[in-house]
Amino acid sequence: MVLHVKDVTKVFSGRGKSKKIANDNVTFTIDEGEIFGLLGQNGAGKTTLVNQILGLLTPDRGDIHLLGESVIQSPTRARSICSVQPQSQVPLGFLTPKQAVTLIGKMRAGKNYNPKRLEMLFEALDMGEWANTEGEKLSGGAKRLTAFCMAVIAPGKLVILDEPTNDVDPVRRRYLWQVIRDLTNDGTSVILVTHNVVEAEKAVDRVAIINRGQFIAQGTPSEIKSSVSDQMRMELSLAKELVDIEIPNWALSSHQNGSRFVFSMDPSKVPSTIEWAKDQMDRGLIIDYSLSPTTIEDAYIELTSKRVVAS
Numbered sequence: 001m002v003l004h005v006k007d008v009t010k011v012f013s014g015r016g017k018s019k020k021i022a023n024d025n026v027t028f029t030i031d032e033g034e035i036f037g038l039l040g041q042n043g044a045g046k047t048t049l050v051n052q053i054l055g056l057l058t059p060d061r062g063d064i065h066l067l068g069e070s071v072i073q074s075p076t077r078a079r080s081i082c083s084v085q086p087q088s089q090v091p092l093g094f095l096t097p098k099q100a101v102t103l104i105g106k107m108r109a110g111k112n113y114n115p116k117r118l119e120m121l122f123e124a125l126d127m128g129e130w131a132n133t134e135g136e137k138l139s140g141g142a143k144r145l146t147a148f149c150m151a152v153i154a155p156g157k158l159v160i161l162d163e164p165t166n167d168v169d170p171v172r173r174r175y176l177w178q179v180i181r182d183l184t185n186d187g188t189s190v191i192l193v194t195h196n197v198v199e200a201e202k203a204v205d206r207v208a209i210i211n212r213g214q215f216i217a218q219g220t221p222s223e224i225k226s227s228v229s230d231q232m233r234m235e236l237s238l239a240k241e242l243v244d245i246e247i248p249n250w251a252l253s254s255h256q257n258g259s260r261f262v263f264s265m266d267p268s269k270v271p272s273t274i275e276w277a278k279d280q281m282d283r284g285l286i287i288d289y290s291l292s293p294t295t296i297e298d299a300y301i302e303l304t305s306k307r308v309v310a311s
């Protein structure tokens, strides 16, 4: 086992005497070579958890073991075991991607630094065109990929990637997922922190959903989906974001993100739902619709919205 987070609670002081429970009794483990997804909305407690794994914050309760030793007892050791790609862009200044990645590689690997690995990464991510461009002149996506290479040029036993695909184009995203998967072949474990559940579903071995500091579900993507897997989902592209659409009364749960509207239903309602969608198209309220089995995103929305109602 690479990581064991046991009953971790972290509380911050808020205004006056108020308290914010950022992590509430969180327990999970990560094995060698595993990609573990940490999913949660803004403010769910993901960064707080990562900072405790890195020994940058101390839990109020519980403990964290990395390769068998307590992070609380040896926080500096934790930083040598883990490599991190932070959520915020890394300021490269005048350094080129090649210089920045080489610098970090030499700092982490010392004499064992292998420049061929940089070539392999740049080629796998199709980064050649930017390799010698000054950091300040790079696009957001190129900066993000550079930060990724900095995290994995000489990876620790545990690599933590916080939203690694933000700003990255769809083609290079695919390359990136492949490089992440290849990383695990030599036993490196990965924590992938993200809001993007659909993307995570394809990339992770196991996943945990964190909501308001608590782990509300944990397992393989199929295990998480099984809680709603007997349902179907209808995805609509609304003609306008603010279009007032009346969803059918058999819809089980619904969710809107801009002009994308998703609702779930019992499979027996599929024929009526298609009729309903055709009618909405004829009336010009939607541009497009698609019907599919439920995804992890549906499970995520259902699980997190249940908690909002319950709290």
Ligand SMILES: Nc1ncnc2c1ncn2[C@@H]1O[C@H](COP(=O)(O)OP(=O)(O)OP(=O)(O)O)[C@@H](O)[C@H]1O
Residues within 6 Å of the ligand: 012, 013, 014, 020, 021, 022, 040, 041, 042, 043, 044, 045, 046, 047, 048, 049
């Ligand atoms: N130093 C701090 N002092 C007080 N409250 C904090 C502190 N750091 C985080 N919090 C609060 O703890 C909660 C969890 O924050 P955290 O940054 O861990 O969430 P997150 O899941 O990483 O969010 P995001 O996806 O937006 O980065 C939030 O309510 C946040 O406001």
